[in-house]
C-alpha cells in the first residue's frame with residue numbers, strides 16, 4: 203500500500219527561495235577579486251539569481267546543458283550554483299589547480315556550453331586559448347569597469363544579468379534531474395565526474411545541517427575555506443541558507459593572517475577546510491596569542507587531521523570536528539563530535555577520539571570487506587577496504603562505464619579506495635589508501651601517471667612514486683628509481699619530461715635511487731612495503 207502524501211520534488215532552488223523568505227537578512231559577505239568586501243542578503247541574492255537565470259537563457263542555455271565555473275568562493279559563484287541548477291541545467295565546477303591537460307579534458311568531457319571565470323583565472327584561459335572548445339562562451343565574473351583587456355572573447359557577468367527581471371518562473375523538475383557536476387582525479391588517466399541530482403543535493407544539505415548544528419544554525423557566521431570547486435564547498439552553500447547561517451566567502455585570500463582578520467571582523471563562528479589551511483591559521487593564532495573572538499568550531503577534513511592540530515584548537519577553546527568524505531559522496535560521510543553529555547571525557551581521550559574519522563552521518567552506510575569482497579566485522583581490529591552507499595553517494599561516474607564498473611561492487615556499494623577499520627561503536631579509522639594517489643594540500647596527484655612518464659626516461663629500469671608525509675602539504679610525491687646500469691638520471695630531467703602533462707605543484711619533490719623495487723605475491727610493485735621502507739624519509743624542504 204502506498205502512502206498518501208504529496209510527491210513534491212526536492213529542488214535546489216527551494217533552499218535559496220526559503221532563505222530569501224525566512225532568513226532574508228542573513229547575508230553573503232565576499233572578499234571580491236576586485237579587491238573589496240561585498241555584502242548581500244539572501245533576499246537580494248535570490249533576485250539576482252533570477253536575473254542570472256534569465257541571462258543564461260539569453261545565452262541559449264537549456265535544461266541539461268552543462269555550465270562551467272572557474273571561480274573562488276564568492277556571491278557570484280553562489281548565484282551561479284542556484285541559477286544554473288534552478289533552470290534545469292548542470293553547474294560544473296572546475297578546479298583551477300588542475301593541469302592544462304586535465305582542464306581541457308573535463309571541459310570537453312562535460313561538453314560545457316559556457317564557462318564563468320573569476321578575474322584571477324582569466325590568464326589560465328588565455329594560456330589555453332587555442333585549445334578551448336570552439337563554441338565555448340566565456341563570461342568573466344565582474345562588472346564592465348573591471349573587465350580585463352584580453353585576447354579572449356569575454357562577456358561580462360554584471361552586463362549579462364542587468365537587463366533582466368528579478369523574478370524567474372523556476373520550473374518544477376523531477377528531483378532526479380542533474381544539478382551539479384564535479385570531477386575528481388582518477389588513479390590513472392583522466393578525471394572522473396560525480397553528477398549530483400537535486401534530490402541528493404537537498405538531502406545532503408539536510409543531513410549535514412542535522413549532523414553539524416554547532417556550525418550550521420540560525421545566526422551562525424560560517425566561513426567556507428574549502429573552495430566551491432571542491433565538492434560544492436562540502437555542501438555549505440546549500441546547507442547555510444536553510445538553517446539561516448550567513449556565509450563569509452574568503453575569495454582567494456586563504457593565508458593565515460587574511461583568514462584571521464576576516465574571521466575577526468566578520469565574527470565568524472565556524473569554518474571548514476583541509477588541514478593545510480589550518481596550519482596557517484594556527485600560526486596566526488600563536489602570533490596573536492588568541493583565536494578569533496567568535497570562532498567556536500572548525501571542521502577539518504579532506505585529509506587526516508593531525509592529532510597535534512586537534513589538540514591545539516581544542517586548547518584554544520575551539521571545538522574540532524574531524525570529518526571524512528569524498529567527492530563521490532557529496533561529500534560528507536562521517537563526522538567526529540563528542541556529545542556534551544560526555545563532559546567527563548578527559549582532554550587526552552577527547553583528542554584521541556577526534557583523531558579518528560568519526561561516525562557515519564544519517565544517510566550513509568559503511569562496510570569494510572576483505573580481498574574476496576567478504577564483509578569484515580566492525581570490531582575496531584579488522585582492517586579492510588571501505589565501501590559506502592547512501593542517498594547522496596554516486597551510482598556511477600558521468601559517461602565513464604569503465605570507471606563505474608571498477609568502483610561499484612556486486613551489491614551496488616561504492617568502493618572508496620580507502621582502507622579502514624570501524625569500531626563497535628561506529629568510529630571509522632582510516633588506515634591507508636589502496637588507490638594509487640597522493641593528496642597534497644587537499645589536491646590529488648596520480649602516482650601511476652607520474653610513473654608512466656618517468657618510465658619513458660631512457661636511464662630508468664623501473665620506478666615507483668610514493669607519498670611522503672609533509673608537515674604543511676600532508677603528502678608530497680617522491681620518485682623512487684631503479685636506474686639502468688651505470689646511469690644517474692637527475693630530478694630536473696624528470697621534471698622536464700613531466701611538466702608538459704602536470705601542474706608544477708604535482709611534480710615529485712625528490713628522487714631516490716634503489717637497487718630493486720619490492721614486489722607483492724602477484725608480482726606487482728608493493729607500494730605498501732615501499733611506503734613503510736620510506737616511513738622516516740625526510741623531504742628536502744623539511745630537512
Ligand code: AMP
Pocket residue numbers: 386433502503504505506507524525526527528529530533559618619620632635641644
Ligand atoms: P576528495 O574526493 O578529493 O574529497 O577525496 C576523498 C579522499 O580523501 C578520501 O577517499 C580519503 O582518501 C581522503 N580523506 C578525506 N577525508 C579524510 C580524513 N578525514 N582522513 C583521512 N583521509 C581523508
